[in-house]
Amino acid sequence: MTLDANKLKADILDDMRVDLSEEFDRNFERKGFFSDKWKPRAHDYPRGSLLMVSGAMRRSTQGEVSGDGVRFFSAMPYTSLHNEGGTGYKMVKAHTRRSKKGKVYTVRAHQRKFNMPQRQFIGDGPETQRIIRGVIDDNLQRFNLHLTDFLRQ
Template identity: 55%
Template sequence: MRTPEQLKKDIISDMRVDLAEEFDKNFNRKAFFTEKWKKRRNPNALGSLLVVTGSLRKSIQAKETPDGVKFTSNQPYATLHNEGGKGSVTVRQHTRKSKKGKTYTVKQHTRAVKVPQRQFVGDGKETQRIIQNVIDDNLEQYNQELIKTLKK
Protein backbone atom coordinates (compact mmCIF):
# COMPACT_ATOMS: atom_id res chain seq x y z
CA MET A 1 0.00 0.00 0.00
CA ARG A 2 1.38 3.38 -1.03
CA THR A 3 1.70 6.18 1.47
CA PRO A 4 0.20 9.61 0.67
CA GLU A 5 3.76 10.89 0.17
CA GLN A 6 4.46 8.12 -2.35
CA LEU A 7 1.15 8.91 -4.09
CA LYS A 8 2.25 12.54 -4.50
CA LYS A 9 5.64 11.44 -5.89
CA ASP A 10 3.91 9.07 -8.32
CA ILE A 11 1.56 11.83 -9.50
CA ILE A 12 4.49 14.21 -10.11
CA SER A 13 6.47 11.49 -11.90
CA ASP A 14 3.52 10.65 -14.16
CA MET A 15 2.96 14.37 -14.84
CA ARG A 16 6.60 14.72 -15.91
CA VAL A 17 6.33 11.81 -18.35
CA ASP A 18 2.94 12.76 -19.83
CA LEU A 19 3.66 16.50 -20.17
CA ALA A 20 7.13 15.94 -21.65
CA GLU A 21 5.62 13.61 -24.23
CA GLU A 22 2.86 16.07 -25.16
CA PHE A 23 5.21 19.08 -25.29
CA ASP A 24 7.48 17.10 -27.63
CA LYS A 25 4.48 16.36 -29.86
CA ASN A 26 3.90 20.13 -30.17
CA PHE A 27 6.90 20.25 -32.52
CA ASN A 28 5.18 17.74 -34.83
CA ARG A 29 1.85 19.55 -34.54
CA LYS A 30 3.51 22.92 -35.21
CA ALA A 31 1.20 24.18 -32.49
CA PHE A 32 0.76 24.48 -28.74
CA PHE A 33 -1.72 21.60 -28.64
CA THR A 34 -4.48 23.09 -30.87
CA GLU A 35 -3.18 26.69 -31.15
CA LYS A 36 -1.27 26.71 -34.46
CA TRP A 37 2.05 28.55 -34.61
CA LYS A 38 2.28 31.66 -36.77
CA LYS A 39 3.67 30.78 -40.20
CA ARG A 40 7.16 31.97 -41.10
CA ARG A 41 7.64 34.85 -43.49
CA ASN A 42 10.11 32.92 -45.66
CA PRO A 43 8.38 29.75 -46.89
CA ASN A 44 11.66 28.60 -48.53
CA ALA A 45 13.57 28.50 -45.21
CA LEU A 46 15.24 25.25 -44.27
CA GLY A 47 13.61 22.76 -41.91
CA SER A 48 10.27 22.66 -40.20
CA LEU A 49 9.07 25.44 -37.91
CA LEU A 50 11.41 25.49 -34.88
CA VAL A 51 13.13 22.30 -36.08
CA VAL A 52 16.15 22.80 -38.30
CA THR A 53 18.81 20.88 -36.36
CA GLY A 54 16.55 19.55 -33.59
CA SER A 55 18.73 21.04 -30.85
CA LEU A 56 15.89 23.11 -29.32
CA ARG A 57 13.58 20.12 -29.22
CA LYS A 58 16.27 17.87 -27.71
CA SER A 59 17.30 20.49 -25.15
CA ILE A 60 13.99 20.52 -23.27
CA GLN A 61 14.43 18.92 -19.85
CA ALA A 62 11.67 18.02 -17.39
CA LYS A 63 12.72 18.04 -13.73
CA GLU A 64 10.58 16.87 -10.85
CA THR A 65 10.31 19.27 -7.90
CA PRO A 66 8.59 18.67 -4.55
CA ASP A 67 5.55 20.59 -5.83
CA GLY A 68 5.41 19.72 -9.54
CA VAL A 69 7.44 19.62 -12.73
CA LYS A 70 9.77 22.30 -14.11
CA PHE A 71 10.70 22.46 -17.79
CA THR A 72 14.00 24.05 -18.82
CA SER A 73 16.22 24.37 -21.88
CA ASN A 74 19.90 25.19 -22.21
CA GLN A 75 19.31 26.88 -25.58
CA PRO A 76 19.49 30.68 -25.21
CA TYR A 77 16.73 31.24 -27.78
CA ALA A 78 14.20 28.82 -26.24
CA THR A 79 12.44 31.47 -24.13
CA LEU A 80 12.35 33.91 -27.05
CA HIS A 81 10.56 31.39 -29.27
CA ASN A 82 8.28 30.08 -26.50
CA GLU A 83 7.15 33.54 -25.36
CA GLY A 84 7.85 35.67 -28.43
CA GLY A 85 9.55 39.06 -28.29
CA LYS A 86 12.47 41.03 -29.59
CA GLY A 87 16.06 39.88 -29.82
CA SER A 88 19.12 40.08 -32.00
CA VAL A 89 20.87 37.59 -34.23
CA THR A 90 24.39 37.58 -35.60
CA VAL A 91 24.53 37.44 -39.38
CA ARG A 92 27.77 35.76 -40.48
CA GLN A 93 30.01 37.22 -43.15
CA HIS A 94 28.86 36.07 -46.57
CA THR A 95 28.97 36.96 -50.25
CA ARG A 96 26.11 38.33 -52.26
CA LYS A 97 25.52 39.11 -55.93
CA SER A 98 24.03 42.40 -57.03
CA LYS A 99 21.39 42.65 -59.74
CA LYS A 100 24.18 43.55 -62.16
CA GLY A 101 26.05 40.34 -61.33
CA LYS A 102 28.83 41.89 -59.25
CA THR A 103 29.86 39.80 -56.21
CA TYR A 104 30.60 41.57 -52.95
CA THR A 105 31.22 40.59 -49.32
CA VAL A 106 28.79 41.45 -46.53
CA LYS A 107 30.60 41.81 -43.20
CA GLN A 108 29.38 40.04 -40.05
CA HIS A 109 26.80 42.13 -38.22
CA THR A 110 23.87 41.87 -35.81
CA ARG A 111 20.28 42.29 -36.82
CA ALA A 112 17.33 43.10 -34.59
CA VAL A 113 14.49 40.60 -34.94
CA LYS A 114 10.93 40.40 -33.71
CA VAL A 115 10.02 36.78 -33.05
CA PRO A 116 6.34 35.78 -32.90
CA GLN A 117 5.30 33.52 -30.04
CA ARG A 118 5.49 29.87 -30.99
CA GLN A 119 4.79 28.26 -27.64
CA PHE A 120 5.83 24.64 -27.23
CA VAL A 121 5.98 24.36 -23.40
CA GLY A 122 3.77 25.92 -20.74
CA ASP A 123 0.50 26.09 -18.93
CA GLY A 124 -2.84 26.10 -20.68
CA LYS A 125 -6.20 24.38 -20.93
CA GLU A 126 -4.72 21.17 -22.38
CA THR A 127 -1.90 21.14 -19.82
CA GLN A 128 -4.44 21.40 -16.99
CA ARG A 129 -6.50 18.60 -18.56
CA ILE A 130 -3.45 16.31 -18.68
CA ILE A 131 -2.56 17.12 -15.06
CA GLN A 132 -6.14 16.46 -13.96
CA ASN A 133 -6.18 13.10 -15.78
CA VAL A 134 -2.92 12.07 -14.11
CA ILE A 135 -4.28 13.01 -10.69
CA ASP A 136 -7.59 11.24 -11.31
CA ASP A 137 -5.89 8.05 -12.55
CA ASN A 138 -3.51 7.92 -9.58
CA LEU A 139 -6.29 8.60 -7.07
CA GLU A 140 -8.41 5.87 -8.64
CA GLN A 141 -5.53 3.39 -8.32
CA TYR A 142 -4.91 4.52 -4.74
CA ASN A 143 -8.59 4.06 -3.88
CA GLN A 144 -8.56 0.55 -5.39
CA GLU A 145 -5.49 -0.32 -3.30
CA LEU A 146 -7.21 1.08 -0.19
CA ILE A 147 -10.36 -0.97 -0.83
CA LYS A 148 -8.29 -4.15 -1.25
CA THR A 149 -6.46 -3.44 2.00
CA LEU A 150 -9.70 -2.83 3.90
CA LYS A 151 -11.28 -6.06 2.61
CA LYS A 152 -8.43 -8.15 4.07
Protein backbone atom coordinates in the same frame (compact mmCIF):
# COMPACT_ATOMS: atom_id res chain seq x y z
CA MET B 1 -3.36 -0.84 -0.19
CA THR B 2 -2.45 1.84 2.35
CA LEU B 3 -2.17 5.46 1.40
CA ASP B 4 1.38 6.83 1.62
CA ALA B 5 0.97 10.54 0.88
CA ASN B 6 4.65 11.10 0.02
CA LYS B 7 4.72 8.16 -2.40
CA LEU B 8 1.43 9.31 -3.95
CA LYS B 9 2.81 12.83 -4.43
CA ALA B 10 6.05 11.51 -5.96
CA ASP B 11 4.10 9.23 -8.33
CA ILE B 12 1.78 12.07 -9.38
CA LEU B 13 4.68 14.44 -10.08
CA ASP B 14 6.64 11.82 -12.03
CA ASP B 15 3.58 10.86 -14.09
CA MET B 16 2.93 14.57 -14.77
CA ARG B 17 6.52 14.96 -15.98
CA VAL B 18 6.20 11.99 -18.35
CA ASP B 19 2.73 12.83 -19.71
CA LEU B 20 3.44 16.56 -20.16
CA SER B 21 6.83 15.83 -21.77
CA GLU B 22 5.12 13.61 -24.34
CA GLU B 23 2.42 16.18 -25.10
CA PHE B 24 4.87 19.09 -25.33
CA ASP B 25 6.98 16.99 -27.71
CA ARG B 26 3.89 16.30 -29.83
CA ASN B 27 3.38 20.09 -30.13
CA PHE B 28 6.32 20.09 -32.56
CA GLU B 29 4.43 17.62 -34.75
CA ARG B 30 1.20 19.62 -34.40
CA LYS B 31 3.10 22.84 -35.23
CA GLY B 32 1.22 24.56 -32.45
CA PHE B 33 0.50 24.67 -28.74
CA PHE B 34 -2.10 21.89 -28.66
CA SER B 35 -4.84 23.32 -30.92
CA ASP B 36 -3.40 26.87 -31.25
CA LYS B 37 -1.39 26.79 -34.51
CA TRP B 38 1.92 28.64 -34.79
CA LYS B 39 2.31 31.65 -37.05
CA PRO B 40 3.98 30.53 -40.31
CA ARG B 41 7.52 31.56 -41.21
CA ALA B 42 8.15 34.79 -43.06
CA HIS B 43 10.16 32.85 -45.66
CA ASP B 44 9.84 29.23 -46.75
CA TYR B 45 13.17 27.52 -46.18
CA PRO B 46 13.96 24.23 -47.91
CA ARG B 47 15.47 22.62 -44.80
CA GLY B 48 13.28 21.25 -42.04
CA SER B 49 9.85 21.97 -40.66
CA LEU B 50 8.87 24.97 -38.55
CA LEU B 51 11.01 24.95 -35.35
CA MET B 52 12.57 21.65 -36.43
CA VAL B 53 15.41 22.47 -38.83
CA SER B 54 17.91 20.37 -36.85
CA GLY B 55 15.65 19.04 -34.06
CA ALA B 56 18.14 20.22 -31.42
CA MET B 57 15.63 22.39 -29.54
CA ARG B 58 13.05 19.60 -29.50
CA ARG B 59 15.59 17.08 -28.21
CA SER B 60 17.01 19.46 -25.60
CA THR B 61 13.66 20.18 -23.94
CA GLN B 62 13.41 18.24 -20.69
CA GLY B 63 11.17 18.07 -17.66
CA GLU B 64 12.19 17.47 -14.06
CA VAL B 65 10.35 17.15 -10.77
CA SER B 66 11.29 20.19 -8.71
CA GLY B 67 9.80 20.69 -5.25
CA ASP B 68 6.02 20.54 -5.50
CA GLY B 69 5.86 20.76 -9.29
CA VAL B 70 7.37 19.90 -12.63
CA ARG B 71 9.78 22.28 -14.37
CA PHE B 72 10.61 22.23 -18.08
CA PHE B 73 13.85 23.64 -19.48
CA SER B 74 16.19 23.54 -22.44
CA ALA B 75 19.94 23.99 -22.79
CA MET B 76 19.40 25.88 -26.05
CA PRO B 77 19.59 29.66 -25.49
CA TYR B 78 16.91 30.46 -28.09
CA THR B 79 14.20 28.15 -26.71
CA SER B 80 12.54 30.76 -24.49
CA LEU B 81 12.54 33.32 -27.34
CA HIS B 82 10.63 30.89 -29.58
CA ASN B 83 8.30 29.73 -26.79
CA GLU B 84 7.46 33.22 -25.50
CA GLY B 85 8.13 35.41 -28.53
CA GLY B 86 9.82 38.79 -28.33
CA THR B 87 12.73 40.81 -29.66
CA GLY B 88 16.15 39.38 -30.32
CA TYR B 89 19.46 40.51 -31.79
CA LYS B 90 21.52 38.72 -34.38
CA MET B 91 25.20 39.42 -34.89
CA VAL B 92 26.11 40.19 -38.53
CA LYS B 93 29.79 39.57 -39.35
CA ALA B 94 31.87 42.03 -41.35
CA HIS B 95 31.77 41.18 -45.04
CA THR B 96 32.13 42.69 -48.50
CA ARG B 97 29.38 43.57 -50.93
CA ARG B 98 29.33 44.48 -54.57
CA SER B 99 27.03 47.27 -55.71
CA LYS B 100 24.99 47.05 -58.92
CA LYS B 101 27.65 49.20 -60.59
CA GLY B 102 30.38 46.75 -59.59
CA LYS B 103 31.94 48.79 -56.77
CA VAL B 104 33.11 46.63 -53.82
CA TYR B 105 32.58 47.95 -50.33
CA THR B 106 32.94 46.58 -46.79
CA VAL B 107 30.02 46.19 -44.40
CA ARG B 108 31.09 46.53 -40.76
CA ALA B 109 30.05 43.99 -38.12
CA HIS B 110 26.83 45.00 -36.41
CA GLN B 111 23.74 43.69 -34.64
CA ARG B 112 20.41 43.32 -36.38
CA LYS B 113 17.23 43.52 -34.33
CA PHE B 114 14.40 41.09 -35.12
CA ASN B 115 10.96 40.28 -33.74
CA MET B 116 10.16 36.62 -33.09
CA PRO B 117 6.48 35.67 -33.03
CA GLN B 118 5.43 33.43 -30.16
CA ARG B 119 5.47 29.77 -31.14
CA GLN B 120 4.67 28.20 -27.79
CA PHE B 121 5.21 24.49 -27.27
CA ILE B 122 5.62 24.39 -23.47
CA GLY B 123 3.39 26.05 -20.91
CA ASP B 124 0.17 26.18 -18.99
CA GLY B 125 -3.25 26.19 -20.56
CA PRO B 126 -6.57 24.35 -20.55
CA GLU B 127 -5.10 21.23 -22.17
CA THR B 128 -2.21 21.20 -19.69
CA GLN B 129 -4.65 21.47 -16.77
CA ARG B 130 -6.74 18.63 -18.22
CA ILE B 131 -3.65 16.39 -18.40
CA ILE B 132 -2.68 17.28 -14.82
CA ARG B 133 -6.20 16.52 -13.52
CA GLY B 134 -6.16 13.21 -15.41
CA VAL B 135 -2.81 12.20 -13.89
CA ILE B 136 -4.00 13.09 -10.37
CA ASP B 137 -7.29 11.25 -10.86
CA ASP B 138 -5.55 8.14 -12.26
CA ASN B 139 -3.18 8.01 -9.29
CA LEU B 140 -5.97 8.54 -6.75
CA GLN B 141 -8.06 5.77 -8.32
CA ARG B 142 -5.33 3.30 -7.38
CA PHE B 143 -6.41 3.99 -3.79
CA ASN B 144 -10.14 4.08 -4.67
CA LEU B 145 -10.21 7.83 -4.06
CA HIS B 146 -11.58 10.51 -6.33
CA LEU B 147 -10.15 13.97 -6.90
CA THR B 148 -13.14 15.74 -5.34
CA ASP B 149 -12.96 13.52 -2.23
CA PHE B 150 -9.21 14.07 -1.95
CA LEU B 151 -9.56 17.86 -2.21
CA ARG B 152 -12.17 17.90 0.59
CA GLN B 153 -9.77 16.22 3.04
